[in-house]
Each structure stands twice: as C-alpha cells, then as structure tokens.
Amino acid sequence: xxxxxxxxxxxxxxxxxxxxxxxxxxxxxxxxxxxxxxxxxxxxxxxxxxxxxxxxxxxxxxxxxxxxxxxxxxxxxxxxxxxxxxxxxxxxxxxxxxxxxxxxxxxxxxxxxxxxxxxxxxxxxxxxxxxxxxxxxxxxxxxxxxxxxxxxxxxxxxxxxxxxxxxxxxxxxxxxxxxxxxxxxxxxxxxxxxxxxxxxxxxxxxxxxxxxxxxxxxxxxxxxxxxxxxxx
Numbered sequence: 001x002x003x004x005x006x007x008x009x010x011x012x013x014x015x016x017x018x019x020x021x022x023x024x025x026x027x028x029x030x031x032x033x034x035x036x037x038x039x040x041x042x043x044x045x046x047x048x049x050x051x052x053x054x055x056x057x058x059x060x061x062x063x064x065x066x067x068x069x070x071x072x073x074x075x076x077x078x079x080x081x082x083x084x085x086x087x088x089x090x091x092x093x094x095x096x097x098x099x100x101x102x103x104x105x106x107x108x109x110x111x112x113x114x115x116x117x118x119x120x121x122x123x124x125x126x127x128x129x130x131x132x133x134x135x136x137x138x139x140x141x142x143x144x145x146x147x148x149x150x151x152x153x154x155x156x157x158x159x160x161x162x163x164x165x166x167x168x169x170x171x172x173x174x175x176x177x178x179x180x181x182x183x184x185x186x187x188x189x190x191x192x193x194x195x196x197x198x199x200x201x202x203x204x205x206x207x208x209x210x211x212x213x214x215x216x217x218x219x220x221x222x223x224x225x226x227x228x229x230x231x232x
Contacts, residue, residue, distance in 0.1 A: 024167065028166070029166070030062040030065055030162070031161065031162040032055065032058055032159070032161055033161060033162060034055055034058075036159070039119075040116065040159065043132045044112065044115055046131065047133060048134035049111060049112050049115060057108075058108075058109060058112060061101045061102045061104065062099055062100070063101060063102050065097070065098070066097050067097065068223070069095055070093060071092075072091065072092055073089070073090050074089060074090065076088075092222075094221075094223060096220075097163075098217050101215075102213055103211075103213060110214055114199065116157070118132075119132070119152060119156075119157055120157045120196075121152070123147055124149065126147075128141065154193075158194065159193075160193070160194065161218065162188055163191075164186050164188040165186060165187045166185070166186035185227075185228060186228045188226045189224075190223060190225075190226065191223045192222050192224070195218065195219060196217065198217035199214065200215040
C-alpha cells in the first residue's frame, strides 16, 4: 500500500507545472498621466498640486484598482425565421472603473480630485470665476448664496489614465547565477478620455485609527489593452 501511495505521489503532476504561475492581485501600477500640457494641468499646477515628484507620489498612493469589464447592448429580432429569436449586439458599453488612494498627511490626493472636479464644473461669483488656488475656495466671494456653476468644455478636462498589471518574475531562475533578468509579461489598460465622476464619502471616526483612504469613480469613452509579451 505504501509503495503504491509513494508511486502515486511521485507520478502526480506538480500543480504549478500544470497550471503555470498564477497572477497576483498586488502587482499593478496606476499612471494618472497628468503632466501633459492642457488647461486642466495649468489649473492643478496653479493649485500647487502638480510637479514631477507629486505626480509620481499620486501614482504610488493608489492602494486598489478595479479593471472594468465591457458588455454589449443587445437587440432581438422576432419572427424573421419561424420559431427563432435572433439576438444581435448593437453597442459596446464600458463600465466605470474605481481607484482607491491612501490619503497623504497634506491631503493633496483629496484636493487633486476635488480641484479636477472644480475645473469640470467651476464656481462663478458675481464678479469672477474660481480659477484655482493653493488655498482652495477660501475667499468670501465664493461663499455667497447667488454663486452658480457652469460646465467647462469636455476636451479641456478629459485625460488618459493607464493601469498596468504585471508579475514578479523578473528573473527566470533566481537560484541560477547565470540567469539573466527578463522583461516581465504585463498588460496595460489605457482609458481614453477619462474623468472623475464621484469622489466617495470619507468616513471619519474616533473608534480606532486606520489609514485614511478615498475612492474615486471614473468614466471614460473606451479603453484599449496592450500586452507586453516580455523577453524569453
């Protein structure tokens, strides 16, 4: 019995060699791509929220990301063929995606998306328009009852965002000193014309301290998927 069990154990294929390495959820990188010259970039810079180091910080503050799916709107045709209902896709629908960020102690990540949304739908007073400030909307003229909003043109506030999913296999065999680094296999989602639609509520509590997080919902026109096949 023990020999048969031992023989069965030896002949049993290794799970990893059968399935191959599996993807881990914790290996990803978000790029907000906010550095391109644009009216939105100028507004965020005026608010003191952009710069090379700050932009990289925002990317690495992303704690969670959701890669969206897509579906088809369907139409049905009745009676063209006896007893058959035919279904056809009529439009591809892209669902929104979410990004969750750790909140830094200067609250720049919150202000980044607040100011992005302020630029999308800027506040007007009787005498002027809010055009960004390191102190935000701190002036009394922006706190009056008669203030109103007027939306900006879409091509001035939409940006591309990239989410790259990768793995940790930079070296094929780390125990072999002759093993050379290889380009990791990765997959990048490029979201075209993305913009924030919802900055979710931020719960605060005295009952135990945890790291503050904020979640932002994004809408966009469509996405593309690029795959880097890596180096062998």
